[in-house]
Amino acid sequence: MKAKTMRQTLLILIFLFTIPSTYSQSLRTYSINGYVQDKESGERLIGCYVFDPEKSRGILTNSFGYFNITANEGNNKIATHYLGYNDQSISLIIINDTTIIIKLTPAQPFKLDEVSIISSGFEAKLSRPQTGLLNLNSKDVKRLPSFLGESDVMRAIQVLPGIQAANERSTGISVRGGSIDQNLFLLDDAPVFQISHMMGFFSVFNNDAVKDIKVYKGDIPANYGGRLSSLIDIRTKDGNLQNVAVSGGVGIICSNLSVEGPIVKNRVSFIVSGKYSYLGLLYKRIESNVDLTFYDLNCKLNAVINNNNRIYISSYNGNDNSKIGMNANYHNNTLSMRWNHIYNPKLFSNVSLIYSNYRYTTSYSTETNNNSLNYSWNSGIQQITLKAEYNYYLNSNNTIDFGASTTYKNFMPGKLEGNKTVIDNITKSEPFSNRVVDEQRVQEYAMYISNQQKITEKLSFKYGIRASLYQDMGGHWVYKLINHQVVDSVYEAKNKTYANFFSLEPRIGINYRTSNNSAIKASYSYTTQQDQLIMKTNGGGPLDVWFPSDNNIKPQKSSQYSLGYVHYMLNNLLEASIDGYYKHMTDIIDYKDGASFLESSSVYTINKTSYNFEEQLRAGNGYSYGTELMLKSDFNKLNGFISYTYARSFRKIPDINHGQTYLSPFDKPHAFDVFLNYNATKRMSISANFRCQSGQVTTIPFYVIEMWGKALSGYSNRNEYRLPSYQRLDLSLTIKNKEHPGQYYHSEWNFSITNVLNHANIQYVNFVSSKENPNIINAKGVSMLGIIPSVSYHFNF
Template structure:
């Protein structure tokens, strides 16, 4: 089967490009790996001294260079590793050169900020991209001392959140649903534990983190704002390695080891909180069986079949559980199977098949004490996909990428069963199905020593079907209490085997880099993204109860166009990195909600949706110190994100609910010696807008705020600011007198700031007794974390 695929692809895809190859050229290719654990190095540099040209390794550590015949010295380098020089002879045949590089002991005495080329900020064609090494993330002071990937990226320019206790993050004016979060190529739909206080990513299992905010390459699609691409470790192929930590709120443990040395390895990492265990002695009566915990399990195994074939199998399973008799739980499950195949020294394949599921459950009778009087609510989104990605290394000046994907969606926006005295009633939103097809081609080309281009196009098609009656038409009926959006929905019987609606889009991508000197460059990019799925949420912050739904005949896909321009400059032999970027985004088919919208368990929720357009624009400043005892970065973002929806805010532009004008982050890490290091980060963020009712009326007996002429975003939450500090003490020994360990002491929110999460209104006491007509309101500020939080964590490795 492999041979058949190989021959077919060589004939159909490779031969047309052989016009670029010359008979007097040969190719050197192979893998660059860490000699301690056998992990492939991402972005390692391979430089040909004699020709002043080179390349970098891909996500799996593979590289390919086509050169004129001759003798060459290859310089292999990566930050944190010793340079390695290999002499090769390209005389009469292609050469396979695999290299294992050694960590630089002197470099390890400093804080390593990047796992990439030292001048990558200037030389790489990509812009609006941030990569953070896990060593750096682990040194950032964190809530309760627990290392958190998602909280770390919120310290980068262009990234924010609506507040503490909110799930997900926002990038350049985009919603939480506009971020494609990938864990070993499988999408994750809720990246948070404990209502947003921690992320689902176990730091002991993460190998690489890459956030793409603009200039998005053609191989990515399906979301409008950003790509967070997280790669898991492959497991130590050299020896047994155990990592773990004991913290104030949860503990973690990971084990990685070779199955067959240098051929196959695995990693298993687990975490579990123990809030419920610590609290149990204090819970009595009806609360004795209360559950509030979270856990996750991450695992991966890989097998290097031979020089040309490697297979990987990885998975994640995590869950949050809260409640007593009335229970609430949610979680993600993913499974990825990947095959890396080297067809030739120039053609590399990564084929991925994955399964992903996100679901939540509300159950009023977890203990089955009242089966005849219960309520059960479920919702989920499920994916199954196959995705081949090819890379063809034409020559050092041209790298071609192409591939495609078939992605199946199953949506259950909300299904509920209520039992009362033995009578059951089932209600909710109809399940939906869809298939997204996509294909792409892209090329990275070095036009000259100064100018490089990356361009491509992606084509996507989305077919929507439904197993139940279809809401085939939105009918304008006028705004009223029953129809707050002014629309009703007509229905008709549906054929579940018939495609109800198809959408298709071309998504062009373009990036350019012009070197203005050896240490500076100007970059520009444009990309169009089509997003076919939507997160239904009319609250200020995303929650686990939000509903994922499909584009339908009534809901069009979101279309986002972004342009960006930046200047990048390195100083002091790459000790300092600086950048300035500006961007503008045009957003079409954006969803907002009428006042009093009913989204949950509403089979006709489409009638409460309102559609319009958006715009987002901003300035991002970034400065980073990479070397020395003191390292870190400063980022500042000046931004605006707005919506225009007919019928809302007097049909004028209004700030979106996650609009933040100013965001300032300062991250500093100081290594005193090999034993002690310190960290600090400061965050200042402008408040988000909200709609504050000046007075209050009643709707069906419930209080509602009344704003002037339905104004949106008429007030802002006060600004947010916070300082965190940490100290790390390294020990010579770990458990049982072996390995190594460290104590991490940290204080979150050092100066005890009561940052507001939201503002809500309630009737003033003197007018609350009257529910007739209008009563006066008072504003109440809600803080999720209202004090400083000290913590101690013990980490070990052996």
């Protein structure tokens, strides 16, 4: 019976795949394939819409600028739409499969006699069966008011509908009510586990090196997995194949410099882009014991072997050093080696070897007349992935993506070491409570297949499935917990598998064109997250700890349903959209009431240093829902958007909040955003960004009592209270220096003001017992940013 059902399912899939191709056999067809690239630099263009204007069908270039479109024998015409470039139309006489390189010319950024933008690509948005997908590039990021003189990728993403900053200090994000760890950040396919600098004020993504950003809020493609809420896919520039180009900038906190150019013209190129913060040097003039410095370095090599083969090697290296009371150092490394190969016009492949590493160390040292104390905390995670991805252009109505990957991960959750010396006539050392969480290793396998299929001129689907196997490997102590306390342990042999988690994750999206300028979209996605994160704060930060799912902590799972509608007006220059979603999550984790990260509640220990933090965690269910509205304008002189988001997020976890449903730390019901960019003249532009949203939830102490010589606090229900609403207005003025005909050097000044209204946005509350009466608790709200002016200078040649 089971075999019969499988045969029936297979026949149905074959039928769906072949209906459009059978219909098209009345005429002989051929493939028009190739790449779309920038005419001046040779940079491949991601997401360019290549289409047949007469038949109203088209395709987006993939992540490497490749496309394949089916054409009938004889006279044909193909055209392109890509934001920031002039539209192009090409006439062809097709007698066999044809390969072409389409070279697009960057459009003039501003012309007084133009009313509309150069090219919006609205047709692609109306046709793709995907909800919750947002596209950005480095130019979009620069349009927003800078923060302390810096254009920051994550600050730009935080203002998009459905996405909220964890807090004002953090570059971390909550997407549709999810937690900080539920977002997958990829830099040239390499995962980035820590995205912040300076304890959260800046992100690690250097905008000068960025080419394309895709933000998936709901319908994550089947070739990606491992997170519940979102995928942020960031691609860096390939390097100029034609000429050497230099760009950079100087701000009050950071400076950056990028150099790119050909090693072999039209064949091999490079780009090196770096950023360095000298804030620590300024601080040292005031306080010698304070240090705040960081740097980013992006490098990439791009080699065209021949028409069918291309190799990319890209790396990222980032480092932070801070010293404010304690020393902290955290380090990010990624390396991606990718090989593009075209087997034939219909089959494109990409094989990647990817390495990612994140480590951090904090240390503290103090000395008094009678004693000294020194300790350090180390943690990190390493990952190596080998994967193969394929795009098969079956016919004009079906594009099939499939592939497989294998990943090795090494988790180093934490190691606390130290010593204490007491001087009392005789110098002696006292024991220090060391804590060690054993290293853990994981092997993960995944495979996927999906198809984007056009059923009729109005109806299209994208459906697929991802299968993954997550295996915990031995070589460390494994704990058995009963009632959340360690009662036993066993040492598992190295490379022995002691826990397996298999997951099947279906994804489906539907798009229906209701008219030439509007469409309805719907999607369902099931995702699994095996990697877990313990966060010191809800905003996320460098001191967070990654660890794998195991016998005690199961993988998180999510089912998300989305429904949206998009409509274009005023000659497709004004976009109105509404998206609704419901997300149900299981096995999500949170701290138990009264948890202490470095304390164990069990009486069972292997030795004095063993520690199992899983005792402090509880798992349960959560759900979120919301509605996102946006009105976006793409006029040349005035562009931007207005958005409103209504979103709720809840959790219900045993042993937390007396087992009752409580608000997620990321529940912010209302968010209203306005971003406007006005090109006043050819040399001057003004931008403004205003955000007003609900305050963050918090738990407050009601009383303090003394018992057995200790002060014990009684707390409200979990996240029962909400801080005051958040309001912030940022302004920016950009003035380009006057240019002369034939001038190669271009420069501009940017003047920005952060928090123009100087609104005190409370980020958290400190609770302190009254000195007069210890039973009285005083609350003091803490805000992070007042009004901050900044200036920066940028250049390129």
